[in-house]
Amino acid sequence: xxxxxxxxxxxxxxxxxxxxxDYVIGQDNIETKxxxxxxxxxxxxxxxxxxxxxxxxxxxxxAQDTANAIFNGSDVSETCLAGSFCDLGxxxxxxxxxxxxxxxxxxxxxxFCLLLIVTPYGSVRLGGADATPDYGYAGWFAMLxxxxxGIGLMFFGVLEPVYYFGTPWGDEPxxxxxxxxxxxxxxxxxxxxxxxxxxAATSYHWALHPWAIYAVVALALALFTYNKGLPLTxxxxxxPIFGERVWGWTGHIIxxxxxxxTLFGLATSLGFGxxxxxxxxxxxxxxxxxxxxxxxxxxxITAVALISVLRGLDGGVKVLSEINMVIALxxxxxxxxxxxxxxxxxxxxxxxxxxxxxxxxxxxxHGREDTGYMQGWTxxxxxxxxxxxxxxxxxxxxxxxxxxxxxxxxxxxxxPSLVCVLWMAVFGGAAxxxxxxxxxxxxxxxxxxxxxxxxxxxFAMLESLPLAAxxxxxxxxxxxxxxxxSSDSGSLVIDTITAGGKIDAPVPQRVFxxxxxxxxxxxxxxxxxxxxxxxxxxxxxxxFTAILLLICVAIFKGLRAERR
Amino acid sequence: MxxxxxxxxxxxxxxDLERALTCAAxxxxxxxxxxxxxxxxxxxxxxxxxxxxxxEARLTAFAEEQARSRGIKAHEFTAIAHDPTTDLDDTxxxxxxxxxADLVVMASHLPNLTDYVWPSNGGKIAAxxxxxxxxxxx
Numbered sequence: 001x002x003x004x005x006x007x008x009x010x011x012x013x014x015x016x017x018x019x020x021x022d023y024v025i026g027q028d029n030i031e032t033k034x035x036x037x038x039x040x041x042x043x044x045x046x047x048x049x050x051x052x053x054x055x056x057x058x059x060x061x062x063a064q065d066t067a068n069a070i071f072n073g074s075d076v077s078e079t080c081l082a083g084s085f086c087d088l089g090x091x092x093x094x095x096x097x098x099x100x101x102x103x104x105x106x107x108x109x110x111x112f113c114l115l116l117i118v119t120p121y122g123s124v125r126l127g128g129a130d131a132t133p134d135y136g137y138a139g140w141f142a143m144l145x146x147x148x149x150g151i152g153l154m155f156f157g158v159l160e161p162v163y164y165f166g167t168p169w170g171d172e173p174x175x176x177x178x179x180x181x182x183x184x185x186x187x188x189x190x191x192x193x194x195x196x197x198x199x200a201a202t203s204y205h206w207a208l209h210p211w212a213i214y215a216v217v218a219l220a221l222a223l224f225t226y227n228k229g230l231p232l233t234x235x236x237x238x239x240p241i242f243g244e245r246v247w248g249w250t251g252h253i254i255x256x257x258x259x260x261x262t263l264f265g266l267a268t269s270l271g272f273g274x275x276x277x278x279x280x281x282x283x284x285x286x287x288x289x290x291x292x293x294x295x296x297x298x299x300x301i302t303a304v305a306l307i308s309v310l311r312g313l314d315g316g317v318k319v320l321s322e323i324n325m326v327i328a329l330x331x332x333x334x335x336x337x338x339x340x341x342x343x344x345x346x347x348x349x350x351x352x353x354x355x356x357x358x359x360x361x362x363x364x365x366h367g368r369e370d371t372g373y374m375q376g377w378t379x380x381x382x383x384x385x386x387x388x389x390x391x392x393x394x395x396x397x398x399x400x401x402x403x404x405x406x407x408x409x410x411x412x413x414x415x416p417s418l419v420c421v422l423w424m425a426v427f428g429g430a431a432x433x434x435x436x437x438x439x440x441x442x443x444x445x446x447x448x449x450x451x452x453x454x455x456x457x458x459f460a461m462l463e464s465l466p467l468a469a470x471x472x473x474x475x476x477x478x479x480x481x482x483x484x485x486s487s488d489s490g491s492l493v494i495d496t497i498t499a500g501g502k503i504d505a506p507v508p509q510r511v512f513x514x515x516x517x518x519x520x521x522x523x524x525x526x527x528x529x530x531x532x533x534x535x536x537x538x539x540x541x542x543x544f545t546a547i548l549l550l551i552c553v554a555i556f557k558g559l560r561a562e563r564r
Numbered sequence: 565m566x567x568x569x570x571x572x573x574x575x576x577x578x579x580d581l582e583r584a585l586t587c588a589a590x591x592x593x594x595x596x597x598x599x600x601x602x603x604x605x606x607x608x609x610x611x612x613x614x615x616x617x618x619x620e621a622r623l624t625a626f627a628e629e630q631a632r633s634r635g636i637k638a639h640e641f642t643a644i645a646h647d648p649t650t651d652l653d654d655t656x657x658x659x660x661x662x663x664x665a666d667l668v669v670m671a672s673h674l675p676n677l678t679d680y681v682w683p684s685n686g687g688k689i690a691a692x693x694x695x696x697x698x699x700x701x702x
Binding site: 024025027127128134225226229310311312313314316401492501502503504506507 | 608609614615646648649650651
């Protein structure tokens with residue numbers, strides 16, 4: 001650290017409202033060399049989060065039954081009361097007992113974001129009044145999509161609409177009618193209503209609510225970094241609430257939790273993603289479905305992610321995200337035209353209308369009979385999005401400098417919502433068409449309704465269309481590349497947090513986190529424990545939900561100061 | 565022989581740059597050349613400024629101080645990189661063109677094992693810049 005650090009910071013030029021604090025970015029950092037590798041890490045966040053992650057992996061590996069019992073509620077003794085904590089496990093207990101809290105919080109985030117669009121606060125520019133956007137619309141949009149949601153669209157695009165359409169397990173959204181009799185025979189008059197509700201219920205999970213969660217976190221970080229001059233790390237968003245304490249242990253804990261949720265979230269998804277990709281490869285090419293193939297897949301995904309982080313934000317992450325969006329768009333267009341563009345587009349508009357009609361009943365947690373849907377799906381999804389929000393939010397913040405708040409909210413909330421509804425209408429619509437047209441032979445029906453086999457749902461739908469061999473291969477590639485784009489942006493985020501908000505930390509650090517993530521995934525895949533740790537990550541959704549509500553207050557305070 | 569010398573500086577690690585700064589100033593005095601100090605910053609806040617504008621002000625102060633103490637004519641040039649860790653070389657190469665420099669004087673670390681994997685900044689600039697590059701070991 002040079003002696004120039006405390007000299008010559010001029011007064012801000014009225015364009016933004018810098019928060020005066022004695023904290024200097026990097027003041028707690030250790031700059032050192034281990035062998036030939038230079039390091040610049042935050043003390044103690046780097047070390048604590050690294051060690052805690054290793055400890056939890058060891059715990060999950062060597063005490064698998066205990067870990068599963070705590071987080072997933074596999075009842076070994078069979079003495080637990082139905083519905084108790086030890087019967088359900090932490091994740092299911094949270095989503096069933098606190099469903100109202102998750103649903104109401106998500107509603108508040110949506111209302112908060114919509115209010116920002118219409119109030120004068122929307123005109124505040126991130127980065128100060130004279131800032132210009134760092135990225136054009138295409139690159140910006142591709143990055144925020146690829147980091148936060150791409151992989152989910154691949155996995156749930158067919159699964160979710162079809163599941164709601166014909167579920168035999170009593171998870172019908174709002175108790176909608178089933179289009180099948182007990183024997184699997186179609187009931188003609190129920191089809192239209194079941195189909196409408198399937199689209200509305202799926203859109204509800206992928207449109208405004210998840211994106212509002214991401215937008216709140218991203219907006220807070222962008223505001224407090226680019227306008228207030230605080231370091232680019234999660235704790236900065238809490239400055240209006242905790243004051244100078246965010247630089248002490250309060251902040252260390254917040255940042256460590258964020259690193260924790262991000263790394264385990266990515267590693268467990270990477271493990272499950274490898275299993276999905278493997279299932280696809282087995283289905284299409286007849287490759288063996290075993291741990292060896294999955295480990296090779298994880299190594300390949302991590303290797304590509306490594307190249308991407310080594311090439312940096314512009315040369316790696318952005319390029320890969322853009323390539324990904326182009327391939328995804330081509331697949332979307334193919335399915336659209338192959339399944340009959342007119343019918344599917346009508347489905348899209350019908351989906352929008354159904355979403356608008358049903359979004360309020362679906363987001364009301366009180367007096368509902370359909371707990372299978374509301375707790376098993378909605379509350380689970382909300383906890384899941386929220387546990388991912390530190391990572392996705394921070395990445396969105398990093399690439400959003402120069403936008404006004406209004407532009408930011410419209411582009412992070414409304415446009416992705418439309419794209420998600422379109423995606424679900426196209427993939428879900430094509431799949432439901434197939435189920436209705438060939439109830440006897442449909443592969444989609446076989447994989448989703450008759451036997452629940454989620455990883456194969458996408459490929460089953462593609463089989464019902466022409467050129468299935470080609471499109472299935474593209475599907476597998478997309479799944480893999482979407483993982484790469486989550487993995488590389490996640491590594492950048494973790495690296496920045498563990499470097500105390502410095503974004504110019506030495507290269508070996510981002511290599512470390514990217515590799516570490518792959519290793520954790522491999523260890524959990526071989527040793528077991530993926531499910532338990534993923535349940536644990538989703539459980540972190542609860543404290544983060546409370547934290548996000550506080551963040552809304554912080555954003556409001558910050559924006560008000562900005563307008564003065 | 566040289567009329568515009570570009571000196572990349574890292575304001576957070578000025579102590580490591582001392583030899584390169586002295587060497588550049590001596591050359592500037594010898595050839596009657598001007599020096600442009602180039603700093604690379606990210607849009608996000610750092611220890612050196614809440615935003616690029618503050619960083620630029622600090623770099624200007626540094627250039628003025630150098631001009632005064634070393635008796636040379638000095639300018640500053642602030643380049644912005646989204647991801648300085650990886651974009652540093654390309655940003656500096658662009659700055660060579662933008663400043664119209666005919667000589668780059670820059671500090672380098674002692675080469676070590678990692679240089680086989682990640683080439684040093686000095687090495688890459690020397691390999692790709694159109695003008696002469698003098699890499700000064702610290």
